[in-house]
Amino acid sequence: MKKFINNVENILSESLSGFGKAHADILNVSLSPDFIYRKNKSSKPKVALISGGGSGHEPLHGGFVGTGMLDAACPGQVFSAPTPDQMEAAANKVHNDKGILFIVKNYSGDIMNFEMGADIIDHEHTTVIVNDDVAVEDSTFTTGRRGVAGTMIVEKTVGSLAETGASLEECKNFGDHVNKMTGSMGVAFTSCTVPAAGKPTFELSGDEIEFGVGIHGEPGRKREKIRSANELTKDIIESILEDLKPDNNQEVLLHINGFGGTPLMELYLLFECGQKLLEKNNIKVTRSIVGNFTTSLEMAGGSFTITKLDEKITKHWDTPVHTAALRWKM
């Protein structure tokens, strides 16, 4: 394993500490219990948005703390859910008279720990569960679809709505709505190495890919030989469209997400493939974002996320945001 490490047990605290210093203008980092929160609490009452999950997906979620997006984020150990005391401490720090909205990706560990955190806080609260990964079937025989790169879109749009002073119920409903309008699916070219484990999570031979991979390197639909970008794009986009069932001339946001080990050059190539294919299907890409936002450590590969846009989602996507990883119009 070759990584920048001093002591494997301190990776998270050293990284968080550095993150706090690098973005001292917009956020603070609390250690033990670990959470990241906005430097400037809004002077008007607002719903406080708290997300979190295992580390290793940076900039998700800490990179989305700031004006227009999250109020706080609770990072767990690498790929492990955070613990309830983190959610409790974050909630007590950032609550602002209008309740707490937890945004949680659909993984058993995250759900359980956020539930336990919610049980011990005194503030009014509710939860939006993100499950945008169309690679996994949502049935009673599985834990259900996973939350992946679409989480950023939920956090951005609901974050914007919360800034307007909307109620907890409005924020919750809008979060569920954006989640339902969003579908994602990805492909991995290599595994990733959890620092504490010191060796790759799974094995892929030179020409193999994991189609429909999860953001922790979990298996997807199938393992197969590498194919051209156009062919991969076609299979992925078709799977997402099958799920989202867009209308003719539907406007969408197209997000290409890198898993951490794939150059931006390839991600933009993928955008080109996706945009063309969507155009051919009479779908209009009117909003776009390309980059490494929901990563899996150093895994190579990437994912497509499509959100069907309506007036409200478009409006809240476009509003100003100022976080470590997303910043526009302010």
Place this chain on the structure above:
Amino acid sequence: MNSKDIFNYLEIIEFQISKHKDEIEKLDQEIGDGDHIFNVLRGLKEANSLKEKNINEPVDKVFKQIGMKIMTTVGGSSGALFATLIIGMSKKYDNSLENLENISNMFSEGVEAMKIRGKSNVGEKTMLDVLIPVAIKLKEIKNEKKMNLVAEKIKKVAQEGMLSTKEMIATKGRASFLGERAKGHIDPGARSSQLAIEAICNELIKLEENL
């Protein structure tokens, strides 16, 4: 049995699970993401660090402290579930751990709380495939006076439960994404739970032999 004994058992559990560290990590890499053993060992180490300050505290308080420590240091599903087990047990403590019926009641309470927290039951390829049969067996033999016999029986049930996860398809947790591919692999959470129970049972048998 008092708080000192509880910390003693905790040390024995940590030793036993550490011995099988590589095996559990491998099981988890096959059907999970490999973090289970690190989380469990971190939690056990932290829980053991409570010993000095709490060794003379009442049993229910010690259980609660250990549960809270596990809840705040393990993370993931296993942290939430093991913490729920131990905090659940602390709630049912009835002034003594000398009587097997009391222990059985505590354990059942903890396991019931886990079932609710994990929305899970036997047959889903999880630690509950070990812990539920153990809770049932304990209830069944709660009047048995010979602790070595109790320990032998519980050890056997835990072992069978752990092995039963091998041919199951997971319907909960990250292994559920594997579908059929999860078959043929023992669940790492079931293995670590079984090892913890085995460690306690072996110690009980040893104590009995030395009487």
